[in-house]
Amino acid sequence: MGVHTRPDRAGDRGGGGACRALVTGGAGFIGSHLVERLLERGDHVTVVDNLSTGRRENLPEPHVRLRFIEADLAEALRAFGRGETFDEIYHLAAAVGVKLIVDEPIRSIDTNIEQTSALFKFAVSHGHAALPRVLIASSSEVYGKSAKSPFSEDDDVLYGPTTVARWSYACSKAIDEHLALAYQRKHKLPTVVARFFNTVGPRQIGAYGMVLPRFVKSAIAGEPLIVHGDGRQTRCFGDVRDVVRVLPKLLSTPACHGRVFNVGADRPISITDLADLVIKVLGSSSTVQRVSYDQAYGPGFEDLQQRQPDLRRLRQAVEVPPFITLEHTIRDVASTMRPASPAAPAAVKVLGGSR
Numbered sequence: 001m002g003v004h005t006r007p008d009r010a011g012d013r014g015g016g017g018a019c020r021a022l023v024t025g026g027a028g029f030i031g032s033h034l035v036e037r038l039l040e041r042g043d044h045v046t047v048v049d050n051l052s053t054g055r056r057e058n059l060p061e062p063h064v065r066l067r068f069i070e071a072d073l074a075e076a077l078r079a080f081g082r083g084e085t086f087d088e089i090y091h092l093a094a095a096v097g098v099k100l101i102v103d104e105p106i107r108s109i110d111t112n113i114e115q116t117s118a119l120f121k122f123a124v125s126h127g128h129a130a131l132p133r134v135l136i137a138s139s140s141e142v143y144g145k146s147a148k149s150p151f152s153e154d155d156d157v158l159y160g161p162t163t164v165a166r167w168s169y170a171c172s173k174a175i176d177e178h179l180a181l182a183y184q185r186k187h188k189l190p191t192v193v194a195r196f197f198n199t200v201g202p203r204q205i206g207a208y209g210m211v212l213p214r215f216v217k218s219a220i221a222g223e224p225l226i227v228h229g230d231g232r233q234t235r236c237f238g239d240v241r242d243v244v245r246v247l248p249k250l251l252s253t254p255a256c257h258g259r260v261f262n263v264g265a266d267r268p269i270s271i272t273d274l275a276d277l278v279i280k281v282l283g284s285s286s287t288v289q290r291v292s293y294d295q296a297y298g299p300g301f302e303d304l305q306q307r308q309p310d311l312r313r314l315r316q317a318v319e320v321p322p323f324i325t326l327e328h329t330i331r332d333v334a335s336t337m338r339p340a341s342p343a344a345p346a347a348v349k350v351l352g353g354s355r
Contacts, residue, residue: 018065019043022086022132024073024119025093027054029204030137030196034090034244039065041248046086048076049093058203074118085126088251091119092137094173105165112172120179124187133190135251136180140197140262140307141170150308153195153260160302167302181258190257192250197264197309201240201329202336212237215275216333219284226289228296231272234306238265239324249318256317262309265323274326281330 021038025031026047031054038045039060046067047059059068069076073093094112116136123132143151144159144167157174159167176193183189206214215225243263250256250263269277275288293303314320 019087020046020085021088021090022046022048023090023092024048024115025054025091025137027051027056027058027068028092029054029058029201030199030240030243031090031092032058032203033201033240034092034247035059035066037244037248039063043088048073055203073115077118077122080122080126082126086132088248089119089123089132089134090137090247090251091116091134094137105168109168109172112169113175116176116179120183120189124183124189131187131189133192133251133257134180134183135192135194135247136176138177138193138195138260139169139173140195140264140309142174142177142195143307144170145302145304147305149306150266150310151262152310153262153313164302166297177260181260184258190251190254192256192258193260194247194250194263195260195309196238196243197262197307198235198237199240199243199264200237200333202332204240204333211235211271211274212278212330213333213337215278216282216330217337219278219282219286220334220338222285224287224289225275225278226291226296227271227275228291229271229293229303231275231288231290232270232305233303234268234270234308235274236265236268236308237274237326237329238263239326239329242321242323245321246314246318253318259313259317261314261317262311263314264309264311266309266311267323267326268306268308269326277326278330281327282334 019038021043023031023035023038023045026035026045027049031047031049035045035047044065046069048069048071050072051070056068060066071079093115120134123134126132140151142157143155144157146155146158148155157170159170161167180191180193184191200210200212204210204213206217218225242265246263250261272288278284279286279288311320
């Protein structure tokens, strides 16, 4: 695929202290919200996305400080000239969703490792006065199937056998983290690793196994909400708009460089309770239906009983804004799927940012 760019009328670092930011996977769910956040603070933003899971309509159009490049990341990096430099790089391009990982493990491994390696090589060879600051999006999957709760950044990890495809994703994201920390040590490249925990919100789709948009779509249609396993497994769902407010803070704080941070919410809810909450919030007539993991993903699939982050390191490092409530997120997700529904209240209800 060729590299297609939209003209960027503000491609230089005009505006004095304006930051030049590169967002890989910027047309995706989390990436597009981050792009909006960076544009709001006055940055010049370049997005690289091959649209394999991202969507062009997620990005604002037009915007004088936004440049969009549709290409595989390694291809785009090769096309950049020596003078193409960035102050900040947010690497969010990755395979997403359990279903995609199980169905296409080779694609997932190639995307997560090869493109991340190419990005770091680019970062250390393209700098102006200083090397760019780089944030790598990792995943709570890195913790594997450890029984410890909550998960802390320095915990040991435990993976299943290589014959179980889902662990390939955890291993590949762990390699990404090792690369980030190695480039920090060897090349003094300022890096931050953000381990996302079940990020949810508007623009997320259920095609790759994402549970909340699946539930919301079914509830709107009055169809059964499909819960995998016994439904007692717990997760912590953090709104994407909370997540993207934290990322630039981590990257701009020197004390955070060379470190790993859990990013998300830390209030657990079982998947059955989540299904019930979606039905209640949306006033749906849907019911809950349970399906075994073997039926959903094939024989031998392993899932975690709980996944809760320890957020103490994050809260000690940067100011964490109050969390948007899960009920509000559900309504906002529904409003994007059902545009004719009543608008959400102007005031966002929040939970306390610390505990």
